[in-house]
Amino acid sequence: xxxxxxxxxxxxxxxxxxxxxxxxxxxxxxxxxxxxxxxxxxxxxxxxxxxxxxxxxxxxxxxxxxxxxxxxxxxxxxxxxxxxxxxxxxxxxxxxxxxxxxxxxxxxxxxxxxxxxxxxxxxxxxxxxxxxxxxxxxxxxxxxxxxxxxxxxxxxxxxxxxxxxxxxxxxxxxxxxxxxxxxxxxxxxxxxxxxxxxxxxxxxxxxxxxxxxxxxxxxxxxxxxxxxxxxxxxxxxxxxxxxxxxxxxxxxxxxxxxxxxxxxxxxxxxxxxxxxxxxxxxxxxxxxxxxxxxxxxxxxxxxxxxxxxxxxxxxxxxxxxxxxxxxxxxxxxxxxxxxxxxxxxxxxxx
Numbered sequence: 203x204x205x206x207x208x209x210x211x212x213x214x215x216x217x218x219x220x221x222x223x224x225x226x227x228x229x230x231x232x233x234x235x236x237x238x239x240x241x242x243x244x245x246x247x248x249x250x251x252x253x254x255x256x257x258x259x260x261x262x263x264x265x266x267x268x269x270x271x272x273x274x275x276x277x278x279x280x281x282x283x284x285x286x287x288x289x290x291x292x293x294x295x296x297x298x299x300x301x302x303x304x305x306x307x308x309x310x311x312x313x314x315x316x317x318x319x320x321x322x323x324x325x326x327x328x329x330x331x332x333x334x335x336x337x338x339x340x341x342x343x344x345x346x347x348x349x350x351x352x353x354x355x356x357x358x359x360x361x362x363x364x365x366x367x368x369x370x371x372x373x374x375x376x377x378x379x380x381x382x383x384x385x386x387x388x389x390x391x392x393x394x395x396x397x398x399x400x401x402x403x404x405x406x407x408x409x410x411x412x413x414x415x416x417x418x419x420x421x422x423x424x425x426x427x428x429x430x431x432x433x434x435x436x437x438x439x440x441x442x443x444x445x446x447x448x449x450x451x452x453x454x455x456x457x458x459x460x461x462x463x464x465x466x467x468x469x470x471x472x473x474x475x476x477x478x479x480x481x482x483x484x485x486x487x488x489x490x491x492x493x494x495x496x497x498x499x500x501x502x503x504x505x506x507x508x509x510x511x512x513x514x515x516x517x518x519x520x521x522x523x524x525x526x527x528x529x530x531x532x533x534x535x536x537x538x539x540x541x542x543x544x545x546x547x548x549x550x551x552x
């Protein structure tokens with residue numbers, strides 16, 4: 203019937219009949235979708251929802267049903283896209299509440315994935331201890347109340363007593379001295395007296411010449427307090443953590459769009475270089491566009507020309523209102539200009 207209506211557009215009867223058929227089909231499919239969702243058959247409901255949207259792409263109930271089914275089947279990113287489309291069609295409190303619930307589930311799934319990664323790294327042994335600590339640090343940045351991550355981070359960050367006691371029980375000088383004594387007993391007394399000094403000299407020489415020691419020294423002077431994957435922790439969440447802690451430093455983001463930097467002073471962004479832009483516009487684009495890549499926040503003071511005057515909360519509210527709402531940031535208002543500022547602007551315009 204729908205094909206016949208498209209082939210004979212001048213016959214209004216067919217067009218009216220097509221609308222009638224679409225309305226009946228839409229009502230029948232909507233009832234079927236509701237029944238399937240009530241029974242928990244979300245996978246079976248999705249193809250029928252696609253048919254509903256082919257009849258009426260602006261149907262809010264169909265978009266909401268699609269979002270719920272996608273979220274129930276673990277397709278949380280697609281669920282967010284569907285509810286965002288519904289909110290664009292009809293923004294209201296209920297839809298925003300549903301989006302917040304799905305976003306919370308997304309964050310929960312990401313934290314669960316990071317916990318699984320951390321557990322695998324911990325079970326792999328001490329040679330990946332650093333990677334495990336980084337993942338635990340990322341979990342705590344996203345969920346500071348995570349007791350398991352806090353305990354594991356404290357355990358891995360503290361040197362084990364067994365290794366220290368073992369090193370004290372069998373010092374290297376004693377082991378080497380015993381080996382030499384069994385082979386060349388005549389030089390044992392000489393080595394017992396000077397071996398420790400000789401070993402210390404060669405150890406210091408090796409460490410001084412090693413590029414690893416220089417890299418470690420730079421690492422100690424520029425400790426990274428927060429690093430991870432943007433797909434696990436959004437840039438907005440990282441900046442919110444820095445803002446809450448009043449941190450001063452440089453956030454470096456590496457993505458497919460290139461390298462970006464955000465300079466912070468006491469938790470507030472003062473300058474940004476991202477996506478070929480600078481200043482406030484660059485920071486807004488960075489928050490909106492970059493969803494994949496890695497980040498590293500290094501606490502250090504760096505003198506830069508201030509190009510951002512607005513607070514982080516104002517910028518986040520304008521760049522991503524949903525993220526700001528999920529973080530508990532109310533809609534930001536621009537600070538009221540003083541009378542002097544208004545007079546200066548009026549003079550510059552003249």
